[in-house]
Structure formats: structure tokens, C-alpha cells
Amino acid sequence: MAYQPQVANAKIVSHNPKNGLFEIVAELKDRTVCRLFYQKEADGAITPTHISRLQQEPCPICRKDFLCNCMSRFMHEISEQSVDIAGTPQ
Numbered sequence: 001m002a003y004q005p006q007v008a009n010a011k012i013v014s015h016n017p018k019n020g021l022f023e024i025v026a027e028l029k030d031r032t033v034c035r036l037f038y039q040k041e042a043d044g045a046i047t048p049t050h051i052s053r054l055q056q057e058p059c060p061i062c063r064k065d066f067l068c069n070c071m072s073r074f075m076h077e078i079s080e081q082s083v084d085i086a087g088t089p090q
């Protein structure tokens with residue numbers, strides 16, 4: 001079955017109002033923790049640019065406990081759920 005990320009918790013962890021960059025840490029129901037990097041445009045639109053998995057738990061997809069790129073395939077899905085919970089910086 002295809003992996004279906006479910007964000008349980010998310011919060012904004014850093015924000016630079018000068019360049020519009022911000023980061024959200026998202027905790028998934030399977031205990032995977034990801035850091036998402038965003039760019040906020042002048043018109044308020046946000047774009048997720050990168051996702052990285054924090055290596056506290058093995059990857060839920062490939063089971064590696066070191067760096068892998070599996071989460072990048074789910075960046076947009078995880079991002080949408082994370083922004084619903086955490087919102088975006090003002």
C-alpha cells in the first residue's frame with residue numbers, strides 16, 4: 001500500500017521576515033519528524049522548497065535510519081497538512 005503521511009502536529013520553528021523564509025517541524029502519526037522549508041512571496045503565497053527527515057526514527061518508507069530522500073515524494077502532501085495545523089507566519 002502506498003505510504004500515506006498523516007501529520008499529527010506541526011509548528012513554525014523559524015521565520016525570517018526579511019527574506020520570507022520559514023521552517024515548520026511536522027510530527028507524523030508514525031512518529032516520523034520532518035523539517036519543511038518554505039518561501040513566502042510578497043503576495044502571501046507560500047512554496048515548500050525542501051523537506052528533510054529528522055533521524056530520530058527510521059524512515060517509514062525505506063526503513064533506513066540515515067539520510068534518504070523518500071519524504072521528498074510526499075513533500076506537498078505533508079506540507080498541506082502541516083500548514084493547516086501550524087498556519088503561516090504573519
Ligand SMILES: [Zn+2]
Pocket residue numbers: 059060061062063064068069070071
Ligand atoms: Zn527512506
